[in-house]
Amino acid sequence: MHRRDLLSMGAVVLLSGCGFELRKEPEYHFKTLALTGFVPHSPLAQELRRQVQRSTVRLVEDPNRADVIIAVEREVRDKTSVATTAAGQITEWQLRLQVDYSLRTAGGExxxxxxxxxxxxxxxxxxSAALGxxxxxLxxxxxxQVEAVGLLxxxxxxxxxAG
Structure with a gap:
């Protein structure tokens, strides 16, 4: 065996012994999901659809046929300047993503x-580096966006x- 193989095996043994485990795909306790309230062509909704399609949950268009509904009330992306030079040039921006949502059933629960x-x-x-x-x-x-979808x-x- 090569030294590199031994080191790799040792690392695996150490990590398995400490309880380390890679994050798994979440397990869902429902079968269908509907998305409502997203702005048209929302990148957040597109990413959410993409991630849900990798799971066992089926996306449905009609909220009345869904076990669970994500109802987005607000989705806002913005940026504000937080630092400027004495000449008024911006040197730092703060980017924000704000999403207000609730989860409910088709029956209103x-x-x-x-x-x-x-x-x-x-x-x-x-x-001087505007393009970069x-x-x-972006x-x-x-x-x-990916982090927000992961949290959702x-x-x-x-x-x-229930039931």
């Missing part, structure tokens, strides 16, 4: 009352329907 999900990222800015910073902003927005999916996994 509230599974999770209105919940506020707030994510922020700070980004340094330089006029635009790409960085990357940070995407990361927030974990909340959905905690839902247990």
């Amino acid at each position: 509230i599974l999770l009352p209105r919940t506020e999900l707030r994510l922020t990222r700070d980004m340094n800015y330089s006029e 910073k635009e790409q960085e902003e 990357s940070l927005q995407k990361a927030m 999916l974990r909340r959905l996994a905690a839902v247990h329907l």
Whole structure:
């Protein structure tokens, strides 16, 4: 055996002994899900659909036919300047994703009352690197979106329907 193989095996043994486990896909206790209230062509809704399609849950268009409904009341992305130079040039932005949602059944039973999900990222800015910073902003927005969907999916996994 090579030394590298022995080291790899040793790392696996150590990690398994300490209780380390990779995050698994959430297990859901319902079969169908509907998404309502998202803005048209919402990147957050698209990412949520993409992630749910990887699971055993089936997305349905008609909320009356869903076991669980995610009802989004507000979805806002914005950015504000948080630091400027003496000349008024922006040197730092704060990116925000705000989602207010609730979970309910088709029968109107509230599974999770209105919940506020707030994510922020700070980004340094330089006029001389505007194009690169635009790409960085898109990357940070995407990361927030993926994190928000992960949080929503974990909340959905905690839902247990009565009966």
